[in-house]
Amino acid sequence: MRYTLKKEERLNSKLLIAELFSEGKSFFIHPFRVTYLRIDRKDDIPVQLLISVSKRNFSSAVKRNKIKRLIRESYRNIKHILWNDVNKKSEGQLLVSVVYIGKSIVTYTEMERKLILILHRLNEKDA
Numbered sequence: 001m002r003y004t005l006k007k008e009e010r011l012n013s014k015l016l017i018a019e020l021f022s023e024g025k026s027f028f029i030h031p032f033r034v035t036y037l038r039i040d041r042k043d044d045i046p047v048q049l050l051i052s053v054s055k056r057n058f059s060s061a062v063k064r065n066k067i068k069r070l071i072r073e074s075y076r077n078i079k080h081i082l083w084n085d086v087n088k089k090s091e092g093q094l095l096v097s098v099v100y101i102g103k104s105i106v107t108y109t110e111m112e113r114k115l116i117l118i119l120h121r122l123n124e125k126d127a
Contacts, residue, residue, distance in 0.1 A: 005076040011050040031102025050097040074112040
């Protein structure tokens with residue numbers, strides 16, 4: 001598996017984002033709120049990800065962008081945890097929203113550890 005994060009793997013459809021937040025289920029692992037939804041859509045990409053950082057908590061765009069870069073890099077390196085299980089099920093596509101709601105920037109290793117917990121929880125809940 002290649003450790004990349006292509007444009008197709010990012011959730012950017014306004015219709016799908018609206019559907020995700022209106023019908024999706026969510027859970028919280030500090031400092032992230034995760035919303036997910038399984039849809040019946042045949043696509044080569046089994047998981048699409050949306051990353052968001054609150055402007056209320058981080059008014060500086062530099063800090064928001066840094067957090068988003070850290071989240072993307074962490075996810076890129078560990079996405080195989082989620083992709084392997086979703087590919088086995090092959091019943092549609094999984095939409096995932098990760099919203100950073102912490103008040104301070106956590107380290108890369110802490111962020112990666114939390115994202116691993118999130119991906120394992122998604123595997124359990126989506127089963």
